[in-house]
Amino acid sequence: MIPYKTSIQLDRDSKQALYLQLSNQFVTLIKNRVLTPGAKLPGSRTLAAILEVHRKTVIASYEELLLQGWIESIPKKGTFVHQSIPLLQQKEFSNDAQPPHLQDTGFSFLKEPLLERPPNEELTNFHYLNDGVSDTRLSPMKVIAKEYRGLANRKRSIDYLGYGTTYGNPELRAALAVYLNETRGLHITKEQILITRGSQMALYLASRLLFESNSYVIVGETNYVAADLTFGYVGAQLLRVPVDENGLNTDAVESLCKKYQIKALYCTSHHHHPTTATLSAKRRMHLLNLARNYNFAIIEDDYDYDFHYDHAPILPLASHDQNGNVIYVGSVCKTVAPVYRVGYLIAPKTFVDQCAKLRRIVDRQGDSLLEATFANFIKNGDLDRHIRKVLKIYADRRTIFCDLLKKNLGEAISFEVPKGGMAVWVRLQPQYNWKTIAISAKKNGLIIGDWARYDTAKIEHNSLRMGFAAYNESEIHTVIEKLTLAFNESYPSLGKSE
Ligand SMILES: Cc1ncc(COP(=O)(O)O)c(C=O)c1O
Known part of the structure; x- marks a missing residue:
């Protein structure tokens, strides 16, 4: 008999029941071959006496082990370690100081190029220059929570808790059809809407169905990085066209159409990501005609439609599409807050149906209760109220941010004041570089974003997308002061030319 008194340590202060502690320790003894298959276990009275526990504890523990098949x-003979338990073999790990599960896997898997965004360094008392996100402090959390609670408390709330349709909550699909037709000039029915967990899911689903290996997709010379990676991941070849103050150059798109069989074009027509340029009316119409003539899909990612400051928002390409070429993608994640994973993919019904089938493979359905909450949030006018409120705040922040940038750093940078969105595309004069500035900035408590993120194999932009929407006025002053300090420290001659 093994020395049970020393091999088993029971903690009488633990929240775990004694019989469970005992059975778990038996499992360890069996796994470690301290108790080998066929070994006889002591009788319950004997073990209870050795361990100074009640006999019922030992009996309960043995019952547990029997149930799990360990013994x-x-x-008339007694209780034994099960004969057929194989030895658990263990790999030799080079660094046995670390448990194996913290190192590499014991199986191989595909290591494909995926979006690798280093997590923000966890630094306290630092300001971060983000690339254009909303101010989550302004998000109408209370209104949403009240609506959610109201639905959860309803007698019919049970309807939301089970398995539902993969297409998304029917109330939200219906509310969105009305809302998007009214606000974006679309002409859709709810059958053309698939609710997703955000724009990114919609981009992935569409890409997966559009592209095979070596399909061609046209994107801007600089583009939203996650879209590039999504297309690349499913095998598409990216063909890039220049972007200027009128958005994607559609003559360059036409030239590519003559040379390659284009499957799709991705655009952020309202404000090109990252440069913020709005696609001109002429180019919009040109693009739609090209899509019709060359039979390609336009993936229109309308991520910041709600934010336009100088005049009414420009209707999306989807509102002019007469030929079923546009796949329209959007979400509430930028407008309300990224945590609410509610987005949509809008396209002709045949494509939406196929996307729904594909979505079912990765995600059976969304959060129906949250989606119903957003249906009411839209129908009650709360979404519109929220947009009106933040639009004014962001417009003011844009002005303050751009004025300060120009005043303090106008000599070293150039930028167009964005007509909308949440960020400014700031070009650095060629004699300066962001890397040097970032080092100084960090010393002064400011982390600036990844300046090389939007560079491509062909072009180094020497530009940074600077978000302004998430800071209040005093934070904007602090951020620009720190940035100015970093510029001055990096380039002491700056501003002393007169
Ligand atoms: C251009 C663009 N498209 C899509 C997304 C993803 O949005 P969502 O949070 O809805 O997945 C973002 C988020 O930053 C974005 O900037």
């Missing part, structure tokens, strides 16, 4: 009971 077997042979009538």
Whole structure:
């Protein structure tokens, strides 16, 4: 008999029941071959006396082990470690100081190029220059929570808790059809809407169905990085066209159409990501005609439609599409807050149906209760109220941010004041570089974004997308002061030319 008194340590202060502690420790002894298959276990009275526990504790523990199949009971003979338990073999790990599960896997898997965004360094008392996100402090959390609670408390709330349709909550699909037709000039029915968990899911689903290996997709010379990676991941070849103050150059798109069989074009027509340029009316119409003539899809990612400051928002390409070429993608994640994973993919019904089938493979359905909450949030006018409120705040922040940038750093940078969105595309004069500035900035408590993120194999932009929407006025002053300090420290001659 093994020395049970020393091999088993029971903690009487633990929240775990004694019989469970005992059975778990038996499992470890069996796994470690301290108790080998066929070994006889002491009788319950004997073990209870050794461990100074009640006999019922030992009996309960043996019952647990029997139930799990670790031990077997042979009538009139006793209780034994199960004969057929194989030895658990363990790999030799080079660094045995680390448990194996913290190192590499014991199986191989595909290591494909995926979006690798280093997590923000966890630094306290630092300001971060983000690339254009909303101010989550302004998000109408209370209104949404009240609506959610109201639905959850309803007698019919049970309807939201089970398996539903993969297409998304029907109330939200209906509310969105009305809302998007009214606000974006679309002409859709709810059958053309698939609710997703955000724009990114919609981009992935569309890409997966559009592209095979070596399909061609046209994107801007600089583009939203996650879209580039999504297209690349499913095998598409990216063909890039220049972007200027009128957005994607559609003559360059036409030239590519003559040379390659284009499957799709991706655009952020309202404000090109990252440069913020709005696609001109002429180019919009040109693009739609090209899509019709060359039979390609336009993936229109309308991520910041709600934010336009100088005049009414420009209707999306989807509102002019007469030929079923546009796949329209959007979400509430930028407008309300990224945590609410509610987005949509809008396209002709045949494509939406196929996307729904594909979505079912990765995600059976969304959060129906949250989606119903957003249906009411839209129908009650709360979404519109929220947009009106933040639009004014962001417009003011844009002005303050751009004025300060120009005043303090106008000599070293150039930028167009964005007509909308949440960021400014700031070009650095060629004699300066962001890397040097970032080092100084960090010393002064400011982390600036990844300046090389939007560079491509062909072009180094020497530009940074600077978000302004998430800071209040005093934070904007602090951020620009720190940035100015970093510029001055990096380039002491700056501003002393007169
Ligand atoms: C251009 C663009 N498209 C899509 C997304 C993803 O949005 P969502 O949070 O809805 O997945 C973002 C988020 O930053 C974005 O900037």
